[in-house]
Amino acid sequence: MRTKMRLLGFRGAAVKPLNEEAAAELGAELLGEALVFGVGGLCLYLEYLRQAGQGRRREEHLDRALEELRERLEELRRDLEALRGRGGA
Numbered sequence: 001m002r003t004k005m006r007l008l009g010f011r012g013a014a015v016k017p018l019n020e021e022a023a024a025e026l027g028a029e030l031l032g033e034a035l036v037f038g039v040g041g042l043c044l045y046l047e048y049l050r051q052a053g054q055g056r057r058r059e060e061h062l063d064r065a066l067e068e069l070r071e072r073l074e075e076l077r078r079d080l081e082a083l084r085g086r087g088g089a
Contacts, residue, residue, distance in 0.1 A: 005012065018026070 002012070
């Protein structure tokens with residue numbers, strides 16, 4: 001990595017070490033940000049699961065309703081054929 005930076009013309013700057021208080025503060029801030037990011041990601045994932053389940057339940061309900069309508073239509077066709085057979089229509 002150092003070679004690549006030198007080839008690109010970048011010079012590394014000397015970084016002085018942090019004191020203990022500043023390092024602890026930065027660590028706490030990083031940990032807090034990671035926690036907030038994790039909770040946000042978890043919320044998004046749970047919302048996705050909720051929406052997917054809701055969509056699946058809606059589709060199952062529509063499938064059942066469609067099947068009931070098909071059964072009712074077939075029943076009406078049988079009734080119509082029975083009436084035609086008796087000469088009632």
